[in-house]
Amino acid sequence: MNNKNNKNEMGRVGARVGGLLVSVLFAVGFGWVGLNALGSLTAMLHTAWMARSWQAVPAEVLESRLLTSSDSESTTFAVHARYRYEWAGRSHESTRIGLDGNAGSDNIDDWHQAWDTRLRAAREGNSPIRAWVDPLHPDRAVLDRQLRWRKVLFMLPFAVLFPLVAIAASFGAWSSLRRAEPTMAPSLTGARHVPQHFVVGRWLFAIMFCVLAFAAVGMASGPSAPGWVWLIAGLFVLVGLTLLWAAVQGTRRAWTYRGSFVSFQPSQPRSGAAFLASWTLPPRASNPWAELATIQLRVAQYRIDDSGSSTSERLAEHFTQDARPLHHPDGGLSLQARFELPSDAPSQGARRSGEKVDWRLEWLDEKDNIQMAVPIPIHSAMAIEDSAGDRLSRDAQPLNRDIPPAASEDAIPSVPAGVQMLERPDALVLDFGRARWRSLGILAVIGWVVAFVGSSLALEVPLLALSLYALSRRWTLEVRDDGMVLERVSWLWRRRADLPASCLPGLYHRQLPGNQSAAPSYVLWARGIDRGSDLQLTPGLRGSGAIQVAQMLRWALAQRGGRFSPGMLRNVPAPLSRPGWGWLLCLLWLALRLSGLVG
Structure with a gap:
């Protein structure tokens, strides 16, 4: 055990040193480039502002040339000139053409x-050219006082994002130096725990993405840009505006719930004991929740793996309780729920099986989405670093979890959110939600139209196929008197599988991989159905959705089995998988475009 602890400690120290070195390199590299770009952009904008009051005078071109520099990928240009002008009876010479002084070489546009x-x-026609002179400093002049907006947009990501990356990397390096394992000091009685909304982080990320998006639009705004470039730039702008809207909504939410806090009794919950959690809301935040019949609070234990350069977390276990609302005279609202921790519950910030423990109290809405979360200062008498008997270790977590039968098959089970139930004379049908696929199909149609306008045939056919699939996709489960039928149908492909009633006892659900900071999603599977292999029955369902579907299938088959047909033994057809007619439409569109009949 000591050797294992030493290896874990050495791994954490090595990861910390590696993260520190990477942070320092990022801070220096991005900081140097960002500060140079920021200085150049600031000087250009300042000169453009000052040049508004400069005076126009005729100038004689003495010398001009265009320098080119080529490599295997591109060719850059740089224009140089020397001209003479007079101001207040004195002759002056200058070599400055644009606002950025020594512009260097580039191929951003055709300015050079x-x-x-x-x-x-x-110069060849001996005709004067107009120069703009600073009246306060006559030795300063430019030939072009207009901003090169495409160059400004090109420099903007370097001037804005690179310094922000350098600041974030510096903060990461400082945090690596100061990082220490948290100690669970006794909490003060009545301590308030305020939920974090991360508004600043959302705004920073949205602004950074929008800077990149609008810079891409500026770079792609040339009349000769192909249609696919416009399409990609437009998608970037759409995502950027979505992030800005999310930041606005997050700010509004943070203001609404400002003043909310959580308290615990006792103030520091202990393993193997019960505690009371009280979530208090101000009057402006309590109105939407006062009308709900039930509000759920959840105590969740997350395991954070920080052994590498990046961290990942998973939901190890959770306990959910209905909250009891207490209305305040001023219009506020308190939600109280009592939880009992298992006897082997580790302390907040402790380590189990090489992972850091993070306890959180989470507020769930009616769709099991996490509204807010605060840490819980749980204390445990088991102060060991690693435990061989850790039942929640990553290795001990089973991949597949069987779904036991319900306590009673008389009452109809509830249907998960997003799943529609339809009872026909011959079958009970569960139709899984298609709203997200419809949204994707609409976006694909818009992209297809943009690609068609831009004459980008390489994108038209894939976007047409994606729109046909997304708009026509259906995933249904039919429960009949002798079994079930699974259909995954679209205009591009059709899959059908008949399942016997004997597969119902072997149903299990599997958690989808990914970040488990939100409510986890599960998929329902049946064992040994698809030619001896397991068969996926549902798409990903949030929370207990997969368990509810399994209970609904068992209830429906128990109600229908042998009651609506003779019930004789039937042969189970082989699974069906074949293409749909939508591919013919895609091929027809391709033929029309290649023949020139369309477009």
């Missing part, structure tokens, strides 16, 4: 080529 043509024509 256009000015080279204009300067060469003025």
Whole structure:
């Protein structure tokens, strides 16, 4: 055990040192590039603002040339000039053309080529050209006082995002130096725990993404840009605006719940004992919840793996209780629920099986989504670092969990959110939600129209196929008197499988992989159905949705079995999987586009 603890400790120290070095490199590299870009962009904008009051004078072009630099990937250009002008009877010379001084070489647009043509024509024709002179400093002049907006958009990500990355990396390096294992000091009686809404982080991420998105739009705004470039840039803008809207909603939510807090009795819950959790809301936040019949609070234990350069967390166990509402005279609301912790519950911040323990009290809405969460200062007498008998270790967690039969088959089970139930004379049908697929189909149709307008044939056919699939996708389970029928149908493909009634006792659900900070999703499976292999019966369902579907299937078959037909033994057809007619439509569209009959 000591050797294992030493290895874990050495692994954490190595990961911390590696993370520190990576953070320092990111801070220095991104900081140097970002500060240079920020200085150049600031100087350009400042010169553009000051040049509004500069005076126009005729100038003689003395010299001009266009330098090119080519490599295997691109060719860049740089225009150079020298011109002479007079101000207040004195002659001055300058080499500055644009607002950015020594602009260097680039191929962002045709600015260098256009000015080279204009300067060469003025020099060869001995015609003057207009220069803009600073009246306060006559030795400063420019030929073009208009901002190169495409260059501004190109520099914007470097000037904004790179310094932010450097600041975040510096904070990460500082946190690595100061990081220490948390100690569970006794809490003060009546301590208040305030939920965090992470508003600043949401706004920073939304602004950073929008800067990149609008910079991409600016770079793709040329008239010669292909349609697929416009499509990608438009999708980036759509995602950026969605993130901004989410930040606005998060800010509104944080203001609404400002002043809410959680308290525990006793103030520091202990393993193997019961405690009372009280969640208090201000009057402006209590109105939407006062009308609900039941509100649920959940105590959840998360396990955080921080042994590598990044961290991941999983939901190890949870306990859910209905909260009892207590109305305050001022319009506020308190929700109280009593929980009892298992005797082997570890302390908050302790380590079990190489993972960090994080206890949270979570507020669940009617769809089992987490509204708010606060840490719980749980204390345990078991102060060991690692435990060989940890029942919640990652290795001890079973991949598949059998679903036991319900206590009673008389009462109809509840249907999960997003699942529609329809009872026909010949079958009971469970139709799984299609709202998200419909939204994806609408976006695919919009993208297909944009690709068609931009004459991007490489994107038209995939987007057409995606829209046909998303708009026509249906996932249903039919319960008949002799078994079940699973259908996954779309205009592109059709899959059908007949399941005998004997598969119902072997139903199990499997948790979908991914971040478990929200309510986990599960998929319902049946053992040994698809030619000896397990068969997936449902898409991912939040919370206990897979268990509810299994109970509904067993209840429906118990109600229908042998009652609506002779009930004789039938042969189970082989699973069906074949393409649909939608592919013919995609091929027809491709043929029409290639023949030139459309577009």
